[in-house]
Amino acid sequence: MENKLQNYIQKHILRHLTKSLILFFSVTLFTSCFVDDDTNEICTEDCTEFKGQLRTEDGRPIAGADINLEYTSSHIFLSAVRRIATTTTDKNGFYKILAFLRDNEIEKGSNGNLGLYFDVNQISNALPNNYLKPKTTFTSNGRVIDAFKAKVFFHQIYNRDTILENDFIAPMKGKIQIKIDDFTPIVENDYFYATIIYDYSFLNPVWEFRQSRDYNSIRLINKTSNFVFNYETILNGDTRINIQKSKNGITTYSDTIIKLSSPNLTTIELKY
Template sequence: MKNLLWLFCFSLILISCEKNEDDTKDICTNNCTTIQGKFVTANNVPLANIMVSFTYRISGGELGGGYTRRIVKTKSDKNGEFFKDFYLQDKELGRLAPGYFTINIDDSKLSSNNYIKLGNNQSLGYAIYSIGRRDTIIEESFYIPKKAYIKVNLNNYIPQKEGDRFEVQTLFPCGPKVGQNTFLNSEYATGFSGYDNYKAVNLNNKLNVLVAESEKNMVRVISVKNGIASNIDYEINVPSNNTIELTYNY
């Protein structure tokens, strides 16, 4: 019992060694770094009230500890834009700095019924491993697709051996601006409807499959038949109020 009590107290000490600073209300007036960007949806319509945070983090070791400095907390305005100047400390600059930066996007205020949200109802985060100098502009813009569904029929599914399958996935513009996505002819990265979400389980299957409205989508039909796999992509454009119905045979 005494050993358990000692272990509990020691754990509390380790947790208390984690140092946190919140500098999100600081105003930078000189030697500033800038984070800026924009959130849009279909037809380049801006999205407001999406939260953006920027943090510097030094990971703790096996015995706990660590350090977090919250640097920026802001949100997109009515034009979908966000902008914040901030000051980086000397110890945070350069490739030899002990920590890394994270950008977190929180689009939880958007309706899950209307949008394909970036973090699947969770905060989306990714790392920047070093910033070399203060007069840096961090440009991060994002596309959040409007949600729609199409009907897909997967017919004549008769598996011949264990491991055979018949599935459909969709791929569409979603997420950060990458410059040129040649696969979808888009400025943004590729999102998709997920693995194992829309698959045949019976002889004939009628599925409502997630797509991005007012966008070019790729419908990927995946079949494994008698142990032999094949994937075929079909390009479709999904208008608002679509009545698209597609049929594929196993």
């Protein structure tokens, strides 16, 4: 009797283990990402031209930045990337790519994205300190995510024989000092939150960042003091200070928009 029971248990476990392995390999197989690298191919006819310049707001070229042209498509349990071409900006910050686009990459209703990409790390390393460097990491649910890729998507191209020109412009850096006066909670759980928001790509309407709006937050809870905070932000563009506070148990919201025109430190006083 004991042997029969053991055999039954072993067969039961083996059957479920086999099913689990089949499911694991099926999911792995059918949720794969395929990469097709065509960057060594040279376009000789019916070429689409992508060109532009990477530079700072005041015209300083950003040299040595890698630019990649890719087509990404997604299906159920499957994604595919075609690396079409790559180049590097020259000493004057200019780039040019000649590429042959496949029919499915330009046809109407395509289920993929054709885009130019560059690594924000390279831009950050190339910029002197008087320019605002883009953040190369951000935090999501406590995890630090790797460098952003700036990108521009071409949602529809009707003809291969087309020239598409897109510049990227890095902004100058401004500095703000925020003073919060008289933060004195009246009841328990009174608080003061201020979020400093700016759009790093405000000079580049076609370029998109993984996190196009950069921000810093001030959070004061159950403390009594005056506080001073220093931040970097964009020059010549809008910086929004979003304020949420609870005073005597009553919550209010407000926005303040500033535009810095000088790289010198600008002081802003906020009242609780």
